[in-house]
Amino acid sequence: MTFEENITKAARIIKDGGVVAFPTETVYGLGAGVFNTEAIEKIFRIKERPFFDPLIVHISDIEQLHLLVKNVDENLLKLAEKFWPGPLTIVTEKKESVSDLVTANLPTVAVRMPNHRAALELIKKAGTPIAAPSANKFGKLSPTNARHVLKQLNNVDFIIDDGNTSVGIESTVISLNSEGFKILRPGAITMQELAAVVPYSDSLFSTHNKGLQSPGLLKSHYSPRVPLYILGKHQVNTSGKKTGLLTFGTEKEKNTDFVTENLSASGNLNEAAANLYNSLHKLEESGVDLILAEPLPETGIGIAIMDRLRKAAAENGEVAGIHE
Numbered sequence: 109m110t111f112e113e114n115i116t117k118a119a120r121i122i123k124d125g126g127v128v129a130f131p132t133e134t135v136y137g138l139g140a141g142v143f144n145t146e147a148i149e150k151i152f153r154i155k156e157r158p159f160f161d162p163l164i165v166h167i168s169d170i171e172q173l174h175l176l177v178k179n180v181d182e183n184l185l186k187l188a189e190k191f192w193p194g195p196l197t198i199v200t201e202k203k204e205s206v207s208d209l210v211t212a213n214l215p216t217v218a219v220r221m222p223n224h225r226a227a228l229e230l231i232k233k234a235g236t237p238i239a240a241p242s243a244n245k246f247g248k249l250s251p252t253n254a255r256h257v258l259k260q261l262n263n264v265d266f267i268i269d270d271g272n273t274s275v276g277i278e279s280t281v282i283s284l285n286s287e288g289f290k291i292l293r294p295g296a297i298t299m300q301e302l303a304a305v306v307p308y309s310d311s312l313f314s315t316h317n318k319g320l321q322s323p324g325l326l327k328s329h330y331s332p333r334v335p336l337y338i339l340g341k342h343q344v345n346t347s348g349k350k351t352g353l354l355t356f357g358t359e360k361e362k363n364t365d366f367v368t369e370n371l372s373a374s375g376n377l378n379e380a381a382a383n384l385y386n387s388l389h390k391l392e393e394s395g396v397d398l399i400l401a402e403p404l405p406e407t408g409i410g411i412a413i414m415d416r417l418r419k420a421a422a423e424n425g426e427v428a429g430i431h432e
């Protein structure tokens with residue numbers, strides 16, 4: 109099938125109330141028409157996602173904001189102009205017409221315009237904004253290619269396979285109102301880049317999303333099937349265990365006892381983000397009993413990488429050291 113044929117078929121399925129996995133620049137999404145409640149329910153079922161965790165709505169055109177958002181104000185337009193299409197999700201007050209199922213009963217909706225030809229063409233051809241979480245089982249590793257999607261999910265009506273994603277890590281999620289923004293989930297677009305466009309506002313949560321700030325941002329998330337520990341001051345006993353090692357930068361000495369995945373031998377954080385989930389998928393598939401992850405510098409996208417590693421490690425304590 110050609111690219112166009114794939115898009116046409118996928119758009120038909122969305123129009124008919126089906127569910128399609130598709131690539132974005134960050135990770136693959138599992139999408140359905142935002143105004144088709146039955147199709148949205150299928151997403152939750154396939155992912156085994158709890159209904160308290162709201163979905164991101166993907167658009168292909170700024171005009172579609174008016175279908176979803178109550179006030180398309182100046183801050184929103186400034187951010188959209190600067191960062192869309194791109195890995196930025198904006199949470200703001202929703203329109204009544206957006207189902208409570210999509211937003212988990214919150215008064216807000218999360219919107220983003222992905223920077224990927226397949227995603228944009230799909231939304232255009234389907235003629236509707238597409239609600240889509242990442243195309244993985246709830247709490248597990250995110251997919252950065254079609255194989256990762258197939259590994260975890262059955263019952264998806266169709267997958268658009270367009271290779272590996274380029275950014276490799278989920279979008280930056282921010283909450284926005286007329287006062288400014290606050291980061292709910294770090295991603296490729298950083299605090300500094302955002303603050304250059306709209307003011308940072310710490311007071312934001314007095315007005316919306318009382319309780320859980322962002323319900324999907326549970327402490328434990330993005331986890332491989334085996335325990336993951338971040339290398340640090342505490343000790344993990346690796347004796348008698350097949351150990352996976354996630355490294356970054358030049359390796360001082362190769363330890364052949366370990367199954368090693370290097371996120372970026374040249375120490376490039378963008379490359380590390382692009383490789384993160386694929387490396388973790390490979391380590392969990394290699395049959396290791398546990399994974400030790402070297403910490404990365406927390407600058408730029410490194411902040412988002414460490415956020416994901418800490419969440420992957422949450423059940424196992426925060427830090428570890430090799431003790432044989």
Ligand code: TXA
Pocket residue numbers: 132134135136137138161162163164195197199211214216217218220222240241242243277278279280281292293317321322323324325
């Ligand atoms: O890069 C991405 O954002 C990918 C691609 C497919 O676009 N999507 C993604 O979706 O990562 P998901 O569902 O895995 O993560 C969405 C996050 C969740 O943590 C969710 O709680 C949060 O966005 N979110 C969605 N709607 C929200 C809302 N109204 N208020 C606060 N947080 C919200």
Ligand code: MG
Pocket residue numbers: 241242250
């Ligand atoms: Mg996800």
